[in-house]
Amino acid sequence: MSAVIVVHGGAWAIPDELAKGVVDGVKAAAREGFSVLKKGESALDAVEAAVRALEDNTVFNAGHGATLNIDGEVELDAIIMDGRTLDNGAVSSVKNIANPVSLARAVMEKTPHCLLTSRGANLFAESIGMPTVPTGTMVTAYERKEWEKHKNYVTGVMEDINSQWAHDTVGAVAVDSAGNVACATSTGGIRNKMVGRVGDSPLIGSGGYADNSSGAVSCTGHGESILKVTLARLILSHVEQGKSVADSSQLSLQYMRDRVHGAGGAIVVTPSGQWAATFTTKRMAWAAVDHDVLWYGLDASERREEQLS
Structure with missing residues (x-):
């Protein structure tokens, strides 16, 4: 079986000045995750490696580069899930951990809790x-400037997800050579969120889900909307009914838009290696490696490819 990894860097109205950075970042993370798979390691190891790469890249809103809450503080959320066992671990509102996805994995492996x-x-x-790490070292000058500019955020304003300043989540899904799937999602949340606000990212079935019987999903977008429709699990329910991963994602995202006026995106992979990257926001940075070909995109209908060197 051929191993596949797909990553995303968030679904929002990514401004042109950030476009090259986010595309380069997701391509590098996909390569990182695929290099793990090529060594024969697990899908779980691959998604953790890919998301760590995204958390370490300050252009993304996870770990280093995270957005700030209303008090100007970093609060990070993450989840990881093993499709073979349904074991999962997550953390929310952590302040000084550079790679919350790895802490989420430790919750899964070293505690009886989720x-x-x-x-x-x-x-x-x-x-x-x-x-x-000192929390201040995770805050970029760009984020501090944007936070100052947008202090008038009002919780629940739906157009924020398509505004120039709505920063978002990162994630990865993978299937390994044994046919096991896994997902991981990590975020700094919505800029100027209330202290203690937790969105979809660390919550099983919403920000991510993985099950060898159907596939793995990582979601991104307006967290409250994703929570209301349990987007990750909704996508897999369509897959279980025999729909393609692309159709399952599109139907679920359209349902979220129609039902609760929410925008977002998702990446999906099945145990057989089918995959999709789908979004209803203006842009979503994504990349995938399948059969030694690197696929990537940013705008709607964009799908470029490179041979892995």
């Missing part, structure tokens, strides 16, 4: 010796 939040997540990180 989700740890805020102080509890940080105490757990400390107990297992996970390195911390």
Whole structure:
């Protein structure tokens, strides 16, 4: 079986000045994740590696480069899920962890729980010796400037997701040579969110889901809308009914738009290696590696390819 990885860097109105950076970033993350798969390692290892690469890249809203809440603080969320066992781990509202996806994996593997939040997540990180970083080092000058510019955010204004300043989530899905799927999603949330606000990203069935019987999904977009329709699980329910991954994604995103006026995107892969990257926002940065070909895009209907060197 051929291994496949797909990554996204968020679905929103990505401005032209960020376009090259986000496209280069998702391509690099897809290569990173695929290099893990090529070594014969698991889909779980691949999605963690890809998302760590995105968290370390300050152009994205996860880890380094995260958006700030209304008090000017970083609060990070992440999830990871193993489609073979349905084991999953997640963290929310963590402040000084550079790679929350790895902390989420530790929650999955080292605790009996699925989700740890805020102080509890940080105490757990400390107990297992996970390195911390000064929160200020994760804040970019660009984000500080944008936060100052948009302090008048009002929670629930739906057009924010398509505005120039709506920054968003990163994620990855993969299938390995054994046919196991996995997903991971990580985010800094919505700029100027309320303190303690948690969106879809760390919540199973909404920000991500993985099951070897159907596939793996990572979602991005307006978190409250995604939560209302449990978008990741909704997409897989269509896959289970025999629809293609592209149709399943499009139907689910259209339902979210029609039902709750929400915009977003999703990446999907099945155990047989079918995959899709679909969105209803202006842009979504995505990249995939399938049969040693790197596919990527940013705008609607854009699908470019490069041979892996």
